Amino acid sequence: MWETESLRLLVTVAETGSFTRAAARLNYTQSAVSRRIAALELRAGGPLLVRLPRGVRLTPAGRVLHRHAVDVLDRLARAERDLTVLHAGDGGALHTGAFATANIALLPAALRALKDARPEIDVVAAENPTGTLMRQLADGTLDLAVVSDYPYGLPSADGITATVLCEDDLLVALPRRHPLAGSQAVDLYELRDETWIQSAYGDRPTMLADACARAGFTPGKVMRIAGWAGKFGYAVAGLGVALVPSLAAPAVPVELVLRPLTDTALRRTVHVALPETPLPAALALKEFLIEAIVERERPRSPG
Structure with missing residues (x-):
């Protein structure tokens, strides 16, 4: 495994062209720089730097590793910046x-x-x-x-x-021409003969079934429609009525009215x-x- 600090040292030595100047920049001793570069060369399988009378330069192998080291260090720096922003909640x-x-x-x-x-x-x-x-x-x-x-x-x-x-109350959506559209509140029993537009998933319990049971009847006619746009469309056409959560009120078409129900458990x-x-x-x-x-x-x- 390549050590990040050893890669950083190689990049710094290449930038400064000198063990001495790299040691000063990274707050190492020159002997520590020499030891770490020697260990890095051992890991790389050969020389990474040519030792010159006045400084050093990269070998072909050194240039290859230097290119990857720059990329790795840049990615780590960007990761650190991204994490800082993430933990600050600003990005x-x-x-x-x-x-x-x-x-x-x-x-x-x-x-x-x-x-x-x-x-x-x-x-x-x-x-x-x-x-x-x-x-x-x-x-x-x-x-x-x-x-x-x-x-x-x-x-x-x-x-x-x-x-x-x-708390999200369930309201009943009625066409504006419905006889109960002008009511302040609707008793479910008044809707006992209506067709109910419900979710397409008919195998799970519903608040409607429980509420109708409390009101003393069982919904006789049900249409199974998956999406809210479809449910609203069927209700607008006068093909049935639907229970609509108050959270959905902003999406209700103007052709429908929402009325509260007397059963306050519908929420x-x-x-x-x-x-x-x-x-x-x-x-x-x-x-x-x-x-x-x-x-x-x-x-x-x-x-």
Whole structure:
């Protein structure tokens, strides 16, 4: 294995053309320089320097190793600078993740604020279910994730801490021409004859099924649509109604209205999750997420 200091010494000797001047620059004794260069030549399998009456110069083998040494030292210097920036929270890559509706407005708003404050940070964003996000945090793939306790509760992961960001109520999306569109709040039982537009993944428990059971009925007609754009499209066309998390409200088309439900249990808790030793940039993003929640919940003045 090539020792970094020996490579640095070779580069310095080549730059100064002298053992004496290299020793002075690196705060070595001349005899120490001679010993280390001799050890380096032994490792290289032959002479690296031609000893001249007044100084030294590189041999062909010395020029080859010198070229690689310069490249190695430059890479190490850049790595040191990158790590300094990363640990200061002023730059480097920040890998984030969120579940689908958190990526509609919440996380983008916080990331925009982070980029405005620290433009050198290189944000890498991903979207996945909460269970996947927690595993990615645990294996170091992600530096921060926005996760929720729906539908199975918040998964635990070694070395991961989660902080509550907000409660995310589920609202019902209705076409504006729907008879209940003008209601202040909707009782689920009033929607017992509706077609429900739900996730395409029908094998997992849903809040809707539990809530309908509490209201005294079972949803009779269900359409399985995977993406939110498709769900909204079907609802706009009057083909059904859908439960929509409040986090998704900014993406709801103007042809739909969102109404709260009388069943206050229809909600999930949203968390920001971080590894045990988070990056400073991740901690900064956490604060911007909290600010985004505060801004989201601030009452709007009329007009």
